[in-house]
Amino acid sequence: MVWYGWMDALPHLDHGSEVPLYRQLYEQFAERIRSGELGQGERLPATRELAGSLGLNRTTVSAAYEMLEAEGMIAGRVGKGSFVTAALVRGELALAGRGPAPHGWGALLERGEAAPLPAALGRETISFATSWPSRELFPLDEFRASCAAVLGRADLADILQLGSPAGYEPLRRHLIEEARRQGLAGAADDLLITNGCQQGLDLVGRVLLRPGxxxxxEDPVYPGLKSLLTGMGARLAAVPVGAxxxxxxxxxxxxxxxxxxLIVVTPDFQNPTGATLPMAARRGLLEAARAAGVPVVENDPYGExxxxxxxxxxxxxxxxxxxxxxxxxxxxxxxPGLRVGWVVGPKPLLDRLRHAKEAADLHSDQLSQAVLLEFAESGRLEAHRKRLLEAxxxxxxxxxxxxxxxxxxGTGWTRPEGGMNLxxxxxxxxxxxxxxPxxxxxxxxxxxxxxxxxxxxxxxxxxxxFAGLEPQQIRDGLAIIGQLAAAELASARPSGEPATAMV
Amino acid sequence: MVWYGWMDALPHLDHGSEVPLYRQLYEQFAERIRSGELGQGERLPATRELAGSLGLNRTTVSAAYEMLEAEGMIAGRVGKGSFVTAALVRGELALAGRGPAPHGWGALLERGEAAPLPAALGRETISFATSWPSRELFPLDEFRASCAAVLGRADLADILQLGSPAGYEPLRRHLIEEARRQGLAGAADDLLITNGCQQGLDLVGRVLLRPGxxxxxEDPVYPGLKSLLTGMGARLAAVPVGAxxxxxxxxxxxxxxxxxxLIVVTPDFQNPTGATLPMAARRGLLEAARAAGVPVVENDPYGExxxxxxxxxxxxxxxxxxxxxxxxxxxxxxxPGLRVGWVVGPKPLLDRLRHAKEAADLHSDQLSQAVLLEFAESGRLEAHRKRLLEAxxxxxxxxxxxxxxxxxxGTGWTRPEGGMNLxxxxxxxxxxxxxxPxxxxxxxxxxxxxxxxxxxxxxxxxxxxFAGLEPQQIRDGLAIIGQLAAAELASARPSGEPATAMV
Known part of the structure; x- marks a missing residue:
């Protein structure tokens, strides 16, 4: 069967059914793959194309494809579409190409991948592409002084020995006391050190999510969250982000x-929009989550x-x-090169996250934990934060x-009150x-x-x-973007002669 | 239905069927849960008990339970057994206790856990319990000198800036060149920095395994591998380890x-046995893996x-x-407190591992990577390794x-030629x-x-x-274990009067 022939044999969807459309679609595809009607290596129609033919939202089609992919029936290749990978034998999945040669990694690895960032990025003079702080602002002398203090400590050998999955205890205590003072942690809460927020998200996903x-x-959302969740076989349920x-x-x-x-949300200076959730919306979100019985993950890398x-x-x-x-x-x-973040939440969840952390990588690096604790306790972190806020x-x-x-x-833009993105x-x-380009x-x-x-x-x-660039770079960069956009607009909307009629 | 009533209604297994026994068992349980015959909250028989009644290996029962658990139908509680968690509604899983209260973390978290280590461990004078190096042997001055060299470098700001998921490039290059010199990496291979071997295992599992x-x-095996794999919903297929x-x-x-x-194996100084795989067995393992088309993960924390x-x-x-x-x-x-390890393997796999690494925690800590590179390149690592080998x-x-x-x-023990365990x-x-106790x-x-x-x-x-203890502690500790064992043996096998007949 050739895939463009599919258009003559569109799946029949029952819009009145209680079975969600994505699941109906999934089941019909799965059946055709199981029956052999769709053979190994055949390409499925592009999600956009199929969504158009069926009058569906593209997400619905993507969700069905993701389920097929999670079950190993199809595999996506970037820029090439989705292909049938497997035939079902006696109800067990036989991986396509699974033969005597283990160097056939291709067959074992045929799961979907999020689109990588453009390869050429990063070599430009002025890059608005990376949401990180300016390296020129790093307080190197204060960092060196913090390291020196740690290296001079009597317990240096303890820092270098294998540690606890919960984190370097002095740092953990410092952070939980701070969280208590700020009303962020109550008696029922605990705190776990992670390798940055990204690992916090990963651990929460490992503990609370199953494939499907x-x-x-948020839509749009930080790409690292998209690829993390889809890599886990989760479906993304998009909630639009406005101003x-x-x-x-x-x-x-x-x-x-x-x-x-699960609901994952960045209430302060969301990445990529820079938007901040007003107070009423925060209460509304919590109420909606409570009513639905769904936990909320508050991803807050920029709040400070x-x-x-x-x-x-x-x-x-x-x-x-x-x-x-x-x-x-x-x-x-x-x-950012020191990978230290933390999770604050209810103890039963934190117990499970700590086990997941231990399974993932035993514990976070202790040298950096000790240096950052020194950086914070010495007041250097707060002094640096003031400079960062000014800059x-x-x-x-x-x-x-x-x-x-x-x-x-005609161009619109958000007006963030903090963070690194607009x-x-x-x-x-x-x-x-x-x-x-x-x-x-x-x-x-x-x-x-x-x-x-x-x-x-x-x-x-x-x-x-914008946070990683000098003010003059920002102006120069936006001038170039503005010129290109204006030129393109002018060529797209010729204001002079009317277009020649084609018919 | 009460669970001890189950004994009257044992599952019927067909030993001649091509369907594996664990899957037959799984299907019969799943059916009883789906039909409501087994209701929410009901306890399943203990694996040992059911295995005994059915004349099965306990692993077979465990595998069936793990599949039920992976699908969310049952949940294990440590020391309490497995319970039915969910009723199936219209083919969709409704989580037990899924109600309006998100603080009901218990219901969301009811997945099995590996047994934690005994809480009291770690406070003893002489602990043979932890497979780590002696902190007394840490070369603190050499460590400080390596840090000082890094802190004095012109590219310090680059080390502190967000890095690459593949690892700190100078370290990565150093390691891959070393691996090439040693014949561990060929032209088709690549190298990825991880947070120790544990994260290497985790990433390989994320990329290559699906629940079930x-x-x-190896059996016995390092507990961190057991909990990692079962946490991913994988079944452990035990291969006995001998001398x-x-x-x-x-x-x-x-x-x-x-x-x-997947096959996961530690050929040198295996944890916990200290056993080393002879040359012929290595070739045999590779041949068996090749014939079956199964990749081999060589977990080598002790080889050096x-x-x-x-x-x-x-x-x-x-x-x-x-x-x-x-x-x-x-x-x-x-x-060990610095979490830096690496993976060497075929490029297509390494590409996927790098994506998984980025999703997991962006990249490994760069301060420690830079310090360990300095420690290695300055020759201090090799000097330290010589001292470690002597000790x-x-x-x-x-x-x-x-x-x-x-x-x-009557006591037996292995005779390792290296590593930290016996x-x-x-x-x-x-x-x-x-x-x-x-x-x-x-x-x-x-x-x-x-x-x-x-x-x-x-x-x-x-x-x-044994590696973390002083020689005198080793002797003292083994003297105590020996005395306790001898006393217990003596009381268990009274060599004097015959026991009084009880009937």
């Missing part, structure tokens, strides 16, 4: 329809980098119900000014992904919307990560 | 019967700690077929002497687990066989981790 589970996530962060009425609908097992406006209470502070787990990190406010505030202001000055009329929406018919030729990089998209496509969208 | 897959492992390591004829049978997706005898080629060196992936680490030969060799000799001198007649088999009817009261700890057992129970077995 849905997770409510005020995750849209709560949409979350409520997603909770009803997709029954996610507020440049203006009033700080808002964290979900973890507001949640009297014990359904929230908070992820934080030293990375953004100190040194970040200036860069944010310069970015917003440069957006106004250089981007063509979202730009170029006017139609501009495509930020198509502009990127031209910007790169001129030495400027950014990430277009597709890296962050869950189900909402926004061709004109792009993320500007 | 079997993995061939010469994994028994290859048994591996061949396991490959045929259990069709594992050989105190006597000739080094043997690694599986990775012997495998011309590209089916082996090698895991190594700095932990055992330098500082380890002495401790091994003292341990073997003390075993001969203090352990009662296996003792106390004579019947001694139970090393029952002796432990008495040893702890006298200030001595070790881990009894049950922490390492996969399916083979050996009540008299225990692991002696």
């Amino acid at each position: 589970d849905a997770v409510a996530v 005020d962060g995750m849209e709560i009425p949409r979350l409520v609908r997603v909770l009803e329809r997709e029954r996610p097992k 980098l507020r440049y203006e406006g009033q700080p808002l209470a964290a979900l973890k502070q507001l949640d009297a119900n014990g359904g929230t787990v908070l992820l934080r990190s030293f990375s953004k406010a100190s040194f 970040g505030g200036e860069r944010l202001r310069v970015t917003l000014e440069a957006c106004r000055e250089f981007l063509p009329a 979202w730009v929406s170029l006017p139609e018919p501009l495509d930020a992904g198509e502009l990127l 031209r910007a790169q030729k001129l030495g400027v990089a950014y990430l277009p919307a597709r890296y962050f998209a869950v189900s909402r496509q926004e061709p004109g969208g792009l993320r500007l990560s | 897959d079997a993995v061939a492992v 010469d390591g994994m028994e290859i004829p048994r591996l061949v049978r396991v490959l045929e019967r259990e069709r594992p997706k 700690l050989r105190y006597e005898g000739q080094p043997l080629a690694a599986l990775k060196q012997l495998d011309a077929n590209g089916g082996t992936v090698l895991l190594r680490s700095f932990s055992k030969a330098s500082f 380890g060799g002495e401790r091994l000799r003292v341990t073997l002497e003390a075993c001969r001198e203090f352990l009662p007649a 296996w003792v088999s106390l004579p019947e009817p001694l139970d090393a687990g029952e002796l432990l 008495r040893a702890q009261k006298l200030g001595v700890a070790y881990l009894p066989a049950r922490y390492f057992a996969v399916s083979r129970q050996e009540p008299g077995g225990l692991r002696l981790s």
Whole structure:
């Protein structure tokens, strides 16, 4: 059977059924694969194409494909589509190509992959593509002084010996006391050290998710979360993000329809939009989560980098119900190359996360934990944070000014009050992904919307990560993006002669 | 239905069927749960009890229970058994207790856990329980000098900035060049930095395993591997370890019967037995793996700690077929508190591992990577390894002497040529687990066989981790274990009067 022939044999979907459409689609594909109607190596129709033919949302088709993939029936290859990998023998899955040759890694590895970042990124003079702090701001002397203090300590050998999965105890105690003072941890809570927020997300997923589970996530969202969750076989249930962060009425609908097992949200300075969830929305989110019985993962890598406006209470502070787990990190406010973050949450969950942490990598690196504790306790972290807030505030202001000055009329952008990222929406018919190679030729990089998209496509969208750039670089970079966008707009909308009629 | 009533309604198993017994068992339980015959909260019979009633190996029952657990139908509670968690509604799983209260973490967390180590361990004067190097041997001045060199470098800011998922490039290059010189890496191989061997195992599992897959492992085996794999929903297919390591004829049978997706093996100084796989067995293992098309994970944390005898080629060196992936680490030969290890293997697999690494925690800590590179390149690592080899060799000799001198007649033990562990088999009817609390009261700890057992129970077995102890502590500790064992033997086998007949 050739795949374009599929169009003549579209799956029959029952929109009135209680069985969700993605599952109906999954079952019909699975049946055709099992029966051999679809043979090994055959390509499935592109999700976009099939969604169009069936009048479905593309996410619905993707969810069905992800289930097939999670069961090893199909495999996606980047840029090439999805292929049938396996034949079912006696109800057991026989991996395609599974033969006597173990060097046939291809067959063993045919699971889907998130699209990697463009290979050329990173060599530009002015890169808005990476959401990290400026290396020029690293307080190297203070870092050296913190290391020297640790190296001079009598318990240095303990730091170098195998440690506890919960973390280096002096750092753990410091952080939990701080969390208690800030109302982020109560008597029922515990704290676990992780390798940054990313590992916090990973451990929570390992403990709470199984393949096929849905997770409510912001759309657009940080690509590292997308690839982590899809790698676990989870389905992404997209909740749109507006100027005020995750849209709560949409979350409520997603909770009803997709029954996610988890909500992952970044209430402060969300990546990629920079949006912050207002107080009422925080309460609404917690209430919706409570009503649905779904835990909330508050991913908060940027919360301590507020440049203006009033700080808002964290979900973890507001949640009297014990359904929230908070992820934080030293990375953004100190040194991202040291991988130290932490999780604060209810003890029963933290017990399980600690076991998962031990299974994952025994414990986090203790040298960095000890150095960061010294950096914090000596007051150097707070002094550095003040400098970061000043520098970040200036860069944010310069970015917003440069957006106004250089981007063509019709362009929209968010107005973050902190963090490292801002979202730009170029006017139609501009495509930020198509502009990127031209910007790169001129030495400027950014990430277009597709890296962050869950189900909402926004061709004109792009993320500007401003925190790692000097103010002059920000202006120069936005001037180039603005020129390219204006030129493209002019050629796309010739204002002079009317187009010749083709018919 | 009450569970002891089950004995009247035993599952009917067809031993002649091509459907494996564990799967028949799984299907019959699943059916009873689906039909409601087994309701939420009901306890399943203990695996040992059911295995006895059905005349099955306990592993078979465990495998069926693990499949039920992986599907969320039952949940294990440590020491309490397995319970039905869920009712199936319209083909979808409804989590037990899934209600409006998210603080109901218990219901969300009801998955099985590996038994934690005894809580009291670690406070004893003489602990044979931990397989780590002696902190007294840490070369602190050399460590400080390595740190100082890194802190003085012009590229310090790069080390502190976010890095690459593949690892700190200068270290990665150093390791891959070394691996090439040693014949451990060929042109088709790549290298990835991990947080020690444990994360190497985790990443390989994430990429190659799905819930329900079997993995061939040594029995007894390192508990961290057991909990990692069962946490992933994998089934452990036990291959007995003898004095010469994994028994290859048994591996061949396991490959045929259990069709594992992976073989994990420690050819040098296996944990817990200290056994080393001879050359012929290495070739036999690779041939069996090649014939079955199953990749081999060579977990090698101890290989560089050989105190006597000739080094043997690694599986990775012997495998011309590209089916082996090698895991190594700095932990055992330098500082376990710094979490830096690496994986060497075929590029297509390494590409996937790098993606999994990025999803798991972005990258390993760069400060420790830079310090360990300096430690290695300056020659300090090699100098330290020489001291470790001398000290380890002495401790091994003292341990073997003390075993001969203090352990009662009938006791067996392995004779490792390196590493950190040795296996003792106390004579019947001694139970090393029952002796432990008495040893702890006298200030001595070790881990009894049950922490390492996969399916083979050996009540008299225990692991002696000797590398972290002073020679005098080793002698004192073994004297105490020997006295306790001898006293227990004497009371269990009264050589004087015959026991009074009870009937």
